[in-house]
Amino acid sequence: MASHKIILGVTGGIAAYKAAELTRLLVKNDFDVQVVMTESASQFIAPLTFQALSGKEVLTSLWKNNTSNGMSHIELSRNYDLIVIAPASANFLAKLTHGFADDLLSSLCLARTCPIAIAPAMNLHMWTNQATQRNVSQLQKDGVIFFGPDSGEQACGDIGLGRMLDTEELFKSIKNHFIPKIFKGKKILMTSGGTIEMIDDVRGITNLSSGKMGTAIANAAESMGASVTLIASNRKDYSKNINVIYVSDVRSMHDEVVKHINDHDIFISVAAVSDFKPKEKLNGKLKKDFIGISLQLEPTIDILKEVGLSKNKIFKVGFAAESENLIENAQKKLKTKNLDLIVANLIQESMGLDDAKISIIDKNNVIDVPKSNKIVAAKVILEEIARHMSMGK
Ligand SMILES: Cc1cc2nc3c(=O)[nH]c(=O)nc-3n(C[C@H](O)[C@H](O)[C@H](O)COP(=O)(O)O)c2cc1C
Numbered sequence: 001m002a003s004h005k006i007i008l009g010v011t012g013g014i015a016a017y018k019a020a021e022l023t024r025l026l027v028k029n030d031f032d033v034q035v036v037m038t039e040s041a042s043q044f045i046a047p048l049t050f051q052a053l054s055g056k057e058v059l060t061s062l063w064k065n066n067t068s069n070g071m072s073h074i075e076l077s078r079n080y081d082l083i084v085i086a087p088a089s090a091n092f093l094a095k096l097t098h099g100f101a102d103d104l105l106s107s108l109c110l111a112r113t114c115p116i117a118i119a120p121a122m123n124l125h126m127w128t129n130q131a132t133q134r135n136v137s138q139l140q141k142d143g144v145i146f147f148g149p150d151s152g153e154q155a156c157g158d159i160g161l162g163r164m165l166d167t168e169e170l171f172k173s174i175k176n177h178f179i180p181k182i183f184k185g186k187k188i189l190m191t192s193g194g195t196i197e198m199i200d201d202v203r204g205i206t207n208l209s210s211g212k213m214g215t216a217i218a219n220a221a222e223s224m225g226a227s228v229t230l231i232a233s234n235r236k237d238y239s240k241n242i243n244v245i246y247v248s249d250v251r252s253m254h255d256e257v258v259k260h261i262n263d264h265d266i267f268i269s270v271a272a273v274s275d276f277k278p279k280e281k282l283n284g285k286l287k288k289d290f291i292g293i294s295l296q297l298e299p300t301i302d303i304l305k306e307v308g309l310s311k312n313k314i315f316k317v318g319f320a321a322e323s324e325n326l327i328e329n330a331q332k333k334l335k336t337k338n339l340d341l342i343v344a345n346l347i348q349e350s351m352g353l354d355d356a357k358i359s360i361i362d363k364n365n366v367i368d369v370p371k372s373n374k375i376v377a378a379k380v381i382l383e384e385i386a387r388h389m390s391m392g393k
Pocket residue numbers: 010011012013014015038039040041088089090091092121122123126
C-alpha cells in the first residue's frame with residue numbers, strides 16, 4: 001500500500017517539466033500521486049506524460065468530473081494527505097492568496113482539508129515584485145508551507161531568487177513533511193568529520209573519518225524538527241536549514257563548541273577528534289632531507305570530556321570508535337566523560353563506510369542495532385535520544 005497520498009498541482013511555468021521527474025521520484029518511493037494541471041500547465045507539458053508516470057488519469061478541468069456526485073473539486077483533498085503545487089506560478093500564488101476558485105486546481109485548494117505546500121518557480125523580478133511578496137507573506141500567515149524558491153540561473157537568463165528547488169531537494173522536502181517532528185523546539189549542537197593537526201604548512205595528522213555518520217544524524221535531526229548547528233570538518237551534503245560551521249583542527253572545533261554550547265539542548269559529538277598534535281608546527285614545507293627527524297606529539301584538548309564534566313545540563317551523546325573491547329571501552333568512556341549516551345562502533349565495521357553496526361549504551365543498558373545504512377542508524381540513534389529525554393534522561 002502507498003505510504004502517503006499526494007495531489008501534485010502543476011501550474012504554467014517553464015519548470016513544469018521538472019514536475020514530471022518529481023512524479024517519477026514520488027511514485028518510485030511509494031507515494032500515491034494524483035496530478036492536477038492548470039490549463040496553462042498543459043501548454044508546457046502534456047498531461048499524458050504525467051498519466052504515464054503516475055499511472056492515473058490527470059485531472060485538468062472542473063467540468064470533467066470523475067466522482068459520482070460531480071464534486072471532485074471538493075472531494076479530492078478529502079482523500080489526500082498533502083497538496084503540493086510544483087511549480088507554483090506567480091499567478092497561482094495570487095489566486096491562492098485571495099481565494100480564487102476559477103479552475104479545478106484553485107477550487108480544490110480552496111476546499112482543501114489537508115495541508116498545502118508550494119514550490120514557487122518564476123522569474124526573479126516576478127518573485128521580488130511587491131505584489132508577489134505581499135502574497136507570499138499572507139500565504140505564510142495562512143499556514144501554507146513553502147519549499148523554496150532557490151537562487152541561481154533562470155530559464156530567461158536572469159540570475160537570482162525564483163528558481164524552483166531542484167527535484168531531489170523538493171522530493172526530500174515532501175518526504176520530510178511526513179516525518180514526525182519529535183525534536184520540534186529543540187536545538188542540537190553537533191560535531192562531525194575528522195580533524196587535522198598541521199605538522200608543517202602542507203602536512204598534517206588526520207584520520208579516515210568520512211563524516212558520513214555526522215551528516216546522516218544532522219540531516220535526520222533537522223527533518224525531525226530540530227534546529228541543528230553542525231561544527232564540521234568536511235562534506236557539503238547537509239540539508240540547507242542546518243547551520244554549518246567549518247573547522248579543521250581540534251582547537252577551532254573546541255572553540256566553536258564552547259561558543260555555542262550554552263544555547264543548545266543536546267550535544268552530539270560524532271567527530272573523530274585527533275588525540276594528538278605536533279608539539280610545534282613547522283613553518284613552510286619540510287624538505288626531504290628532514291627524513292629521520294622524530295615528531296614530538298602532545299595530547300589535544302578532550303572536547304567531549306570538557307562538555308561532559310561541565311555543569312551544563314545539556315543532553316550529552318558521544319561516539320566511541322574502537323578496534324577492540326568495544327562495549328567495555330565505550331562504557332568506560334560513558335562514565336569518565338559523564339555522558340548520557342554513547343554510540344559504540346568497531347572502526348573496521350564503520351569508519352569511512354556507508355553502513356555501520358552500532359551499539360547504543362546508557363548507564364544501564366546496551367542496545368545492539370543490526371548492521372544498517374548510516375541514514376537508518378542515525379534515525380535509531382535520534383529516536384533513542386528522544387526516548388531518554390522524554391524520560392527525563
Ligand atoms: C514561455 C512562458 C514561460 C512562463 N514561465 C513562467 C514561470 O516560470 N513562472 C510563472 O509564474 N509564470 C510563467 N509564465 C506565465 C504563466 O504561464 C501565466 O501567468 C499563466 O497565466 C499561469 O497560469 P496558471 O497559474 O493557471 O498555471 C510563463 C509564460 C510563458 C508564455
